[in-house]
Amino acid sequence: MTDPVIELTEVGKSFGSNRVLRNISLTVGHGESFALIGSSGTGKSVAIKCILGLMRPDTGRISLFGRETGGRDAAMYDRIGMLFQEGALFDSMCVWHNVAFRLMRGERKLAPARAKEIAVRKLERVGLGAETADLYPSELSGGMKKRVGLARAIATDPELIFFDEPTTGLDPIRATMINDLIRGIVTESGATAVTITHDMGSVMKISNRAGLLHAGEIVWLGSSDTLKTESNPFIRQFVEGSSEGPISVAI
Amino acid sequence: MHRIVLSIRWVGRLTIRACAGVGRFTIFTAHAFSHVFRPPFYFRELLNAVLAIGYFSLPVVALTALFAGGALALQIYAGGSRFDAQATVPSVVAIGMVRELGPVLCGLMVAGRAASAIAAELATMKVTDQIDALTTLSTDPVKFLVTPRVVAAALVMPVLTGVGDILGIMGGYLVGVYRLGFNSAAYLQTTLQFLQRPDVTSGLAKAAVFGLIIALVGCYFGMNSGRGAKGVGRATTGAVAASSALIIASNYVLTEIFFPA
Ligand SMILES: Nc1ncnc2c1ncn2[C@@H]1O[C@H](COP(=O)(O)OP(=O)(O)O)[C@@H](O)[C@H]1O
Numbered sequence A: 001m002t003d004p005v006i007e008l009t010e011v012g013k014s015f016g017s018n019r020v021l022r023n024i025s026l027t028v029g030h031g032e033s034f035a036l037i038g039s040s041g042t043g044k045s046v047a048i049k050c051i052l053g054l055m056r057p058d059t060g061r062i063s064l065f066g067r068e069t070g071g072r073d074a075a076m077y078d079r080i081g082m083l084f085q086e087g088a089l090f091d092s093m094c095v096w097h098n099v100a101f102r103l104m105r106g107e108r109k110l111a112p113a114r115a116k117e118i119a120v121r122k123l124e125r126v127g128l129g130a131e132t133a134d135l136y137p138s139e140l141s142g143g144m145k146k147r148v149g150l151a152r153a154i155a156t157d158p159e160l161i162f163f164d165e166p167t168t169g170l171d172p173i174r175a176t177m178i179n180d181l182i183r184g185i186v187t188e189s190g191a192t193a194v195t196i197t198h199d200m201g202s203v204m205k206i207s208n209r210a211g212l213l214h215a216g217e218i219v220w221l222g223s224s225d226t227l228k229t230e231s232n233p234f235i236r237q238f239v240e241g242s243s244e245g246p247i248s249v250a251i
Numbered sequence B: 001m002h003r004i005v006l007s008i009r010w011v012g013r014l015t016i017r018a019c020a021g022v023g024r025f026t027i028f029t030a031h032a033f034s035h036v037f038r039p040p041f042y043f044r045e046l047l048n049a050v051l052a053i054g055y056f057s058l059p060v061v062a063l064t065a066l067f068a069g070g071a072l073a074l075q076i077y078a079g080g081s082r083f084d085a086q087a088t089v090p091s092v093v094a095i096g097m098v099r100e101l102g103p104v105l106c107g108l109m110v111a112g113r114a115a116s117a118i119a120a121e122l123a124t125m126k127v128t129d130q131i132d133a134l135t136t137l138s139t140d141p142v143k144f145l146v147t148p149r150v151v152a153a154a155l156v157m158p159v160l161t162g163v164g165d166i167l168g169i170m171g172g173y174l175v176g177v178y179r180l181g182f183n184s185a186a187y188l189q190t191t192l193q194f195l196q197r198p199d200v201t202s203g204l205a206k207a208a209v210f211g212l213i214i215a216l217v218g219c220y221f222g223m224n225s226g227r228g229a230k231g232v233g234r235a236t237t238g239a240v241a242a243s244s245a246l247i248i249a250s251n252y253v254l255t256e257i258f259f260p261a
């Protein structure tokens, strides 16, 4: 494997008595597309927030781009794009302002006209017409919000992109479209990608390696291509969508 | 015995939690202030905050001050007549409004309107991950969201209070002239002669401090909101209660500082 972009060593995180992450060690190499699988509420979003420095893990170490993450480092974030689970669009700003947010600030500080031009191009890349640019997030459907979030995540062509449940809540057709989009974006940019999902179709389509999070630990790590034939009981249960197996789900 | 241990533990826990909260709020305040003079500046955010906190609070502040001034005139007249001091109405209304009622009423009204609105907005941003999104877009959320609101509130509150002072005195004047039979010109003349510069400036300085409290508390409760709609609701009510209490308490301290007995 090439030099790691993300490295987690024995990371643990609890909220009160709720031990969400117990002991996670994980490495994602440069140019890799990694999928983090797990049922709802297992701490996938928490894991990403810890990696991004948005939450502080209780134990363990995390490094990004070969440097241990400590304080919030604007230069580090400049190399990263993040699609939040619910989009997390700024609802006080119109769509193109959302997409161009980072373009108009910091060292780039592009003039609004130029920033809008790029924002519209990114919106087109994710399949949204220029007419959406002036809408506000409250005027968008769920699928459109995901796309705008996607456009915002890739606006500055980051080297490392996180996608938190990009297809959850979408119909199967739109889910496939988003999967294709993400695969296209990741392959054409050569960025390292981490996708959180519980949709096995997504995993096989957009990632080359995957890990399964269960009860605060990574219980399986392997190639996404062999998922279908994998004999690991956790993976079998996920692939088959069965209620019988090692993963017991409280209703 | 057991009960005593339990209650001591309870008091201890509460004390620790209170100290931790004060500490966190202090660090938060220092963080917000540290960005006041450090670029980049978010003028657009500042302007929006000035409009939201200041401009849209004008009607409610004006109405409150007008009626409070009127009521004050009636009370002072009634109270003063017990020892033949009805003539003090113009001067006591003026000093009461400018030193105390103007800033405090204005602070409480704006706390109700703006601290709640700020807390609700930021709490909603928090529970929908917008605050985390700001961070991942290389923007410090405190600098982007808190500092402009704090600066705006500190600038706008003295102006609102100035308007409130004038309208409060107007309220006293209207009641004095039309209900209590004061001579119009004499009423105004007494007011102007009696008021001294420190009366006015101390009130406006209080207002600036109240502005800081309103914005800081509103932002703090919003950014530390719990999860879900419940979290937003609790942040909002918490912000109003805490900022109102802090305004009343700090008003006493400021009065001691400005006018020691
Ligand atoms: N800020 C928080 N405070 C307390 N508990 C949290 C917080 N964020 C997440 N959790 C808890 O952590 C667990 C994992 O949440 P999450 O990472 O969002 O799950 P998912 O795998 O579906 O993304 C849940 O039990 C959730 O209640």
Ligand SMILES: [Mg+2]
Residues within 6 Å of the ligand: A044, A045, A046, A085, A164, A165
């Ligand atoms: Mg999640």
